[in-house]
Amino acid sequence: MAIVVSALKEADGENRVAMTPDIVSRLVKSNYEVLIEQGAGVNAFYPDDAYTQAGAKVVDRNEAISQASIIAMIDKPSAATIQQLKAGQAIIGLLAPLTDQDTVKALAEKKVSALAFELLPRTVSRAQTMDVLSSQSSVAGYKAALLAADRFSRYFPMMITAAGTAKPAKVLVLGTGVAGLQAIGTAKRLGAVVSGYDVRPASRGEVESLGATFLTTSVSGAGEGGYARQLTPEETQQQQDELAGFIAENNVIITTAQVPGRKPPLLVTQKSVDEAKPGTIFVDLAASELGGNVAGSKPATTVTTDAGAQIIGAGDMASQLPSAASDMFAKNVQAVITYITKDDQLTLDVDDDVIGELLATKDGEIISNRLRGAMKLPERKAAEGTVSASSEAATDGQSTSKNDSKGA
Numbered sequence: 516m517a518i519v520v521s522a523l524k525e526a527d528g529e530n531r532v533a534m535t536p537d538i539v540s541r542l543v544k545s546n547y548e549v550l551i552e553q554g555a556g557v558n559a560f561y562p563d564d565a566y567t568q569a570g571a572k573v574v575d576r577n578e579a580i581s582q583a584s585i586i587a588m589i590d591k592p593s594a595a596t597i598q599q600l601k602a603g604q605a606i607i608g609l610l611a612p613l614t615d616q617d618t619v620k621a622l623a624e625k626k627v628s629a630l631a632f633e634l635l636p637r638t639v640s641r642a643q644t645m646d647v648l649s650s651q652s653s654v655a656g657y658k659a660a661l662l663a664a665d666r667f668s669r670y671f672p673m674m675i676t677a678a679g680t681a682k683p684a685k686v687l688v689l690g691t692g693v694a695g696l697q698a699i700g701t702a703k704r705l706g707a708v709v710s711g712y713d714v715r716p717a718s719r720g721e722v723e724s725l726g727a728t729f730l731t732t733s734v735s736g737a738g739e740g741g742y743a744r745q746l747t748p749e750e751t752q753q754q755q756d757e758l759a760g761f762i763a764e765n766n767v768i769i770t771t772a773q774v775p776g777r778k779p780p781l782l783v784t785q786k787s788v789d790e791a792k793p794g795t796i797f798v799d800l801a802a803s804e805l806g807g808n809v810a811g812s813k814p815a816t817t818v819t820t821d822a823g824a825q826i827i828g829a830g831d832m833a834s835q836l837p838s839a840a841s842d843m844f845a846k847n848v849q850a851v852i853t854y855i856t857k858d859d860q861l862t863l864d865v866d867d868d869v870i871g872e873l874l875a876t877k878d879g880e881i882i883s884n885r886l887r888g889a890m891k892l893p894e895r896k897a898a899e900g901t902v903s904a905s906s907e908a909a910t911d912g913q914s915t916s917k918n919d920s921k922g923a
């Protein structure tokens with residue numbers, strides 16, 4: 516019997532959908548049965564009949580949840596949805612396991628196999644087609660630069676006209692991972708003068724290869740797995756002081772700094788916001804309920820300061836380019852589905868180096884060692900003879916970093 520895969524309609528405010536008609540038709544051709552909750556794709560401009568034409572069945576939410584072996588979603592399920600899940604079902608999405616342990620515990624209690632994209636071992640080359648963090652960050656970085664250009668009251672490029680010459684905008688990107696590099700590339704293409712900054716010294720080459728200037732501070736914060744580490748309070752203070760001068764010189768500041776599972780670091784203090792020139796645009800991609808990179812930023816809200824600077828809480832940028840973001844997300848989901856199924860069976864091998872990390876929960880257990888560490892649980896030992904993600908990462912990291920520098 517064909518494996519049944521479903522995709523749910525997201526909560527209000529989320530425009531993306533985890534399955535697109537293109538991916539539906541690919542799955543159907545590969546002998547999966549696909550159910551789509553009514554209206555799931557509407558905000559990403561994929562109407563129900565596009566799914567029907569692709570071979571899916573459009574159903575109500577109860578059926579999409581109860582009939583599926585694998586349920587794809589963008590954001591973590593609500594408590595009500597978790598109550599409807601059954602033991603042995605697999606769910607795939609951005610489940611926020613590192614920051615929402617209550618949801619993790621509820622999924623474990625339900626004995627659901629929860630695959631959380633945040634836990635993907637991104638440096639393993641086989642996992643790259645599943646890398647939702649990269650695909651969505653890339654969309655977000657692009658959209659952030661466009662939004663900044665739209666809100667800025669002057670040109671981004673230099674303009675020489677009979678009525679005078681307009682200087683190019685000065686754009687500073689703080690945090691130059693996948694989103695930051697994409698924001699730099701987009702702002703450069705719009706003609707701005709761009710500089711970038713990150714605590715990972717490795718990002719200098721990536722910033723410079725895009726034609727932007729890399730700013731240096733005395734703080735260095737490379738952590739594990741290619742990520743930044745959390746800075747100490749002293750380092751944070753030092754960084755904020757050193758960045759203040761750079762911030763004051765720029766017209767647009769796009770911030771993207773994240774440390775996985777932690778509150779985003781505060782890079783732009785209230786003092787820096789107060790001293791910003793009138794018309795300065797801050798776009799804070801890290802803005803969430805956990806906080807943001809810019810003092811006073813609020814998720815999905817624009818705050819205008821007394822001095823006339825705008826702080827745009829832009830944690831939802833991928834959702835603001837919903838069709839492109841959904842296309843990539845669905846492709847990442849398809850890669851996971853293909854990886855975890857064989858001969859019409861769900862095969863969730865906890866000793867596989869990718870799946871053993873991607874799995875937050877299975878059969879009532881917390882599987883990912885990264886998550887276990889965050890939950891202060893002892894490390895789970897892999898069966899003998901299996902390759903660990905970290906050992907492959909050591910050999911793969913270098914060969915893959917070239918792709919990342921393009922913010923793919």
Ligand code: NAD
Nearest residue numbers: 637638690691692693713714715741743772773780915919
């Ligand atoms: P992220 O979203 O976790 O963070 C965004 C950026 O913020 C990162 O560059 C980080 O260094 C930076 N940052 C964190 N704290 C900071 C601070 N206090 N000040 C300034 N900057 C700060 O990161 P990401 O974009 O998901 O990527 C992180 C790294 O992982 C990058 O090196 C990227 O190239 C790498 N990566 C590797 C692969 C792969 O090997 N396949 C895939 C994706 C990403």
